Amino acid sequence: MSTLETLKAELDGLQIEDNPQIVKQKSRDFFWYSPVLKHQLENVSAELVVTPKTEDEIVQVLKACYAHDVAVTTRGAGTGNYGQAMPLAGGVILNLAEMNKVKEIRPGVVVAEAGAIISTIDDECRAHSGQELRLHPSTYRTATIGGFIAGGSGGVGSINWGGLRDAGNVIRLRVLTMEAEPRVLEMKGEDLQKVMHAYGTNGVITEVEMPLTASYDWVDVLVGFDAFMDSVHFADALGNQDGLLLKEIAPIAAPVPHDYFLRHQKFIRKDQSVVVCMVAPFAMDAFAAFVGRNSEASILYRSDTADEGVKKGLPPAYELAWNHTTLRGLRVDPNVTYLQVLYPYPNQVEKVRTMVELLGDEVPAHLEYVRFDGKVTCFGLPIVRYSSEDRLNEIIKLHEDNGCPIFNPHRYTLEEGGMKQTDAVQLAFKKEADPKGLLNPGKMIAWEDPSYDYSSEKLFLFPGLQTG
């Protein structure tokens, strides 16, 4: 009996999928935003998808896979863009989609299973007590909370709360280890950084406890500008208005809003840059006054005064922002891709101007205003009109040479996509919690190749992919 057959026998009674086509489909995340990853990962597939319904069932899967040295790649909804959930070594996809219960809601706190859909959590918290999560990705309506914590960094709401990495944005994680007898760990405070944004390489998050904030009927607003840099100055000043409650501020350069936001196209001229905003309803008078002080700014659309029929045909503002900007671009032009850029405070506006002047319409700007270490600044998720991998690397180098670090979404490893160095805390915890290295293999260079030289400018290629 093959390992796979043995495993299936041992997991009898659990929800298992082994039809290769379905397994391959369930093995995919949104890596295909990147033409580089698309090429590298297109043939990656697990052999089995297991969909547990309880923590006990997860323990059963982990024990069996540990015993038989089978790789386990944990998956939420597979909405990550860095190939986070791609099972490079095959084996088992641990699909947490059925671990989706909201277990407890109290003032400021929700406890949910890791596979709960983010918007579903919010729906329940809103109905329960007018609360919602602080942060969510633009894939709000499909992404899971566990996947967001394991593979995401921030998103809508980061203008108020910073990123997931910031202390206080996750309260507690319940984590299973990958050992002969998996342990259940409750992680809080300093411990959280061991497993957050580790792509599930050193533990399986089964339950999360997250802070909530007040929920409002957010008003979607598009503010138009003739000149992109005016929109940046506007957004920068807006983000620094301490009393104006917004949940999203994203300047996007022409012609992206007109060309890619098809259902909003009627509000936007081709040469208009736009700031996508979500504003608290009771802040709209003050917001309109603020817009009125900027002679370059005009409100193109606001959902609170829009005709119900018009409004119904439009996606929510957060589905124009973050990686949905790129997604909408890909739907119109399959040749575009994107980058993730940090424009360091306090020079963010000047850095943006420099990159816009250098790269023009080859790299139309898309900024996301956030709080970062207490300051209001912006990340970039510019659209890249892709021509070749060499040119993409040149564009990356141009950013770095101009003091704008890139979080490279064309790399599937934690380190290359992130800070380009070993995360000692995550590595140490992997040694303890996944001694056989079976969890999401190939994603942590520090584990796979401790002597890897990050300054070599060479691509890290997981051995399993070298023949792929």
Place this chain on the structure above:
Amino acid sequence: MSTLETLKAELDGLQIEDNPQIVKQKSRDFFWYSPVLKHQLENVSAELVVTPKTEDEIVQVLKACYAHDVAVTTRGAGTGNYGQAMPLAGGVILNLAEMNKVKEIRPGVVVAEAGAIISTIDDECRAHSGQELRLHPSTYRTATIGGFIAGGSGGVGSINWGGLRDAGNVIRLRVLTMEAEPRVLEMKGEDLQKVMHAYGTNGVITEVEMPLTASYDWVDVLVGFDAFMDSVHFADALGNQDGLLLKEIAPIAAPVPHDYFLRHQKFIRKDQSVVVCMVAPFAMDAFAAFVGRNSEASILYRSDTADEGVKKGLPPAYELAWNHTTLRGLRVDPNVTYLQVLYPYPNQVEKVRTMVELLGDEVPAHLEYVRFDGKVTCFGLPIVRYSSEDRLNEIIKLHEDNGCPIFNPHRYTLEEGGMKQTDAVQLAFKKEADPKGLLNPGKMIAWEDPSYDYSSEKLFLFPGLQTG
């Protein structure tokens, strides 16, 4: 019949007080925090206190006073420290204490009459839907919302929301003008700055609409340090933690906490400086982890784990902060007073160090961390061990010479206590809304003496006080 008798006859049926001793008592605010104002204003009194119960009654008072050229000084609870509510020209005190209804609560919004006590508004909002006001002074349990808007600037909550002046922190004010036929104005957006922080010199605020935020069972925490500057670095870093929800961060230099916080004294050594914090309950694990990273910091007290008996005997943390620090000092040592200092960002920590080194225990530091134009920085409300007015002025000059502007709480005019220049918007609105200059006379230099030279270093003295 004297003017006063005529007025009383015309206001027959309203709640009127004319017993001189009670009128004098009801004419006083907290000006006596300042030995300078104490000397100047101790004999100030109105002639009549009228306590209307409805807006119609206020209109009746204003019409009658306008007809007879009687000054009207509107008053909430009289908890201001700049002599805001002192009736320099006598006349009528318009006491809004009975205009105290909470009229409407909805998500993010409360509508209340101007005389509503701030903590009462919060009690009702909490019970209604787990909400509370964004900002409140340390006189939370006595101050009125209208008085706070007319005479205050910020307070507890300013670490998240900035000050009252910031767009969005007041939604709407309903204002009566002082004319033959008083008009009712609904002010929103840009209009709000006409009457906010104008000490009631250009209109009578009768109703307010304020933004709400989520209410929590805030945890009071005292964090102790051996060195004051360590407490400043801690507070500065804490304020920049985007994911850690706090409502108050106030570093206070030894020996103030031990010597003046008598009921907390048992937790504090005499040589210990303290950071007074209010922390969201669900943030306590992350907060404790943050404290743990600072070897100089130790938690002296936290209300969430304190014995109920111990907790019951203690005032809330906000009554150790803002001007309650000074008040507690005055109770122990009637010779102390205070200043209000701005330490400009981004040099706030170094400016604090400079002033502490220059002035030592003559001016023990007390900082309040706030958001100011989008940045986390601090105001100072240092204790001053008062010796003479000359020395006080030297201390003020020392601050200004070192780039730390003073909002002088030893002056009763808007301009001298504030930005030392004419507020053209407030002045223009006074011309329109109070053409006879009957509202709170003597507080707006721009009205009283348009040619006043702010650089003269001379004190502005309201003519009515020159013989006082």
